Amino acid sequence: MTTTLFDAASLTRLWTGAIWTEGPLWIPDAGRVRFSDIPNHRIIDVDPESGGARIVTDHSEYTNARTFTPSGELLECSHGRRRVERVVDQSTYQTEAVIAAYRGRRLNSPNDIIADSRGLIWFTDPAYGIDADTREGYPGEQEYGGCFVFRCDLASGQLDAVITTMVRPNGLAFSPDESRLYVSDTGHAPGAEAHGEILVFDLEDGEPVGGTRFAKVDEGASDGIKVDASGRVWSSAGDGVYVFSPEGALIEKLPLPERVSNLCFGGADGRDLFITATSSLYAVRVNV
Numbered sequence: 001m002t003t004t005l006f007d008a009a010s011l012t013r014l015w016t017g018a019i020w021t022e023g024p025l026w027i028p029d030a031g032r033v034r035f036s037d038i039p040n041h042r043i044i045d046v047d048p049e050s051g052g053a054r055i056v057t058d059h060s061e062y063t064n065a066r067t068f069t070p071s072g073e074l075l076e077c078s079h080g081r082r083r084v085e086r087v088v089d090q091s092t093y094q095t096e097a098v099i100a101a102y103r104g105r106r107l108n109s110p111n112d113i114i115a116d117s118r119g120l121i122w123f124t125d126p127a128y129g130i131d132a133d134t135r136e137g138y139p140g141e142q143e144y145g146g147c148f149v150f151r152c153d154l155a156s157g158q159l160d161a162v163i164t165t166m167v168r169p170n171g172l173a174f175s176p177d178e179s180r181l182y183v184s185d186t187g188h189a190p191g192a193e194a195h196g197e198i199l200v201f202d203l204e205d206g207e208p209v210g211g212t213r214f215a216k217v218d219e220g221a222s223d224g225i226k227v228d229a230s231g232r233v234w235s236s237a238g239d240g241v242y243v244f245s246p247e248g249a250l251i252e253k254l255p256l257p258e259r260v261s262n263l264c265f266g267g268a269d270g271r272d273l274f275i276t277a278t279s280s281l282y283a284v285r286v287n288v
Contacts, residue, residue: 026266
């Protein structure tokens with residue numbers, strides 16, 4: 001397979017020393033990539049130019065993914081506190097609850113999160129942070145009885161369960177025009193149809209419709225996913241990073257020596273791909 005999207009020679013391990021890395025996000029103002037080491041309660045910033053790392057907090061309560069809203073607020077998913085929260089003080093890393101319950105019942109363990117152009121918040125809520133054998137939270141009960149994809153209007157507080165048919169919804173991303181929503185399902189329930197695939201939903205008046213198989217990786221499962229400006233879907237996998245065309249065909253694969261959990265675009269020109277993979281953070285230049 002000829003590489004055209006990845007500058008594979010530039011692949012670099014920027015940092016290592018975690019148990020399980022997740023939730024990378026480029027922080028433009030700082031020129032750093034931020035990610036979580038979930039089992040160690042740590043959030044870490046790395047400067048890709050110098051390789052210098054800074055522990056942002058070592059009491060994160062099993063924080064997973066994060067995103068910026070269109071207005072610039074930083075939101076994160078807390079497994080330990082079973083909520084979506086807002087970072088209100090970067091110096092002390094103080095947070096406050098934004099979304100903590102659905103119809104009076106606690107969320108499971110919010111996992112991945114994105115914001116659309118209208119400012120609505122979309123997040124997945126599998127149960128990895130409350131499983132009996134979890135190392136990513138505290139064992140607990142599924143109080144509302146499922147693992148849903150939610151959408152929230154922060155202005156009004158309206159929270160809607162918009163996808164309720166997936167086993168363990170995980171990563172999620174929009175197409176560039178927000179006409180499609182991609183959601184990875186890392187569920188492996190006995191007899192379930194989901195086996196680490198990516199589903200695609202058409203968005204009709206903002207409501208997800210359908211839910212057909214879009215793509216599936218060869219090794220492991222699609223966890224975190226991102227979409228580039230041309231509509232290609234970039235997916236984590238057990239053996240690296242996969243890139244799929246907007247039609248779901250595999251275009252390229254970048255092998256990595258560790259299981260990949262998530263990825264994000266960043267850097268000064270947006271052409272650095274940052275990859276969280278088991279114990280490490282990697283970076284590679286991309287030609288998009």
